[in-house]
Amino acid sequence: MKTTAIDPKIDLKSIKDCPNSFVMAVNDTMNVLTGKWKLPIMATLIFGKKRFKEIEREIPRITPRMLSKELRELELNGIVKRTVHDTIPVTIEYEFTPSGRSIKNVLDAMVEWGQEHRNTVMNRLSKVNL
Amino acid sequence: MKTTAIDPKIDLKSIKDCPNSFVMAVNDTMNVLTGKWKLPIMATLIFGKKRFKEIEREIPRITPRMLSKELRELELNGIVKRTVHDTIPVTIEYEFTPSGRSIKNVLDAMVEWGQEHRNTVMNRLSKVNL
DNA sequence: TTTCATGCTATACTAAAGTATATCGCTATA
């Protein structure tokens, strides 16, 4: 797990009235979600297990390097589980962990805010243009 | 507003069963939250208006360049309102817009998931180390 | 035997994000 306690990049620690555990939690969540391909990859896993090439085919323009890198990171962060099946040749499947699946709550909150915010901005714009 | 429709960087459009409006909403939200200093800046504004130098002092290691840049971006995105007061010399205050304040719901969801996830990972680790 | 699919990794590169440092016009204070 890549926790923020160790990571000096984002430092909210000294901001008063903001409990440290909250800051760490937000940063952990951000670490899981940021990067160009994390969300697309997670989107492909919503409806169940997928193999490397399946994911690759479903995400236009992703390179195998990035897919490999991001899957490894998601695995390290406990979001995705990688299973090697003892077939010949081996097949490998990726799927959400329970933790990974539950991040949907965060995405839902993001969808809701994003849509409300978009409406707010649109209304503001349309009033300006009367 | 920086909408994702125009931004070709993140492309979930072709992923089946994932409504476009959802994808756009998530990406809009991500655009508001990503970057090293957005969260620290927003944290300083939680309890009300602040001036440039106040924010700068509360965030260790931020440069005026980054603060200026991020505040401008937050303003463009309708998260933060910038008010110029007609004093001598002018004083400038930054505060949340209602939209900006309501992003707290997203942060709350992130805190909740982040803490749960951390516990899950900790439990996993402690079991491994028995 | 050539070709293709799978599940990657290696190397080298470009682009984006962030840092360091200096400066500016204005005003108040010492």
Add this chain to the structure above:
DNA sequence: TATAGCGATATACTTTAGTATAGCATGAAA
């Protein structure tokens, strides 16, 4: 008059993220 605070901007640089391209070991199909 010198110094400091305010609210920044400019220029140059480094670091991180992402891309392009090639290749490899395995096995199956044509």
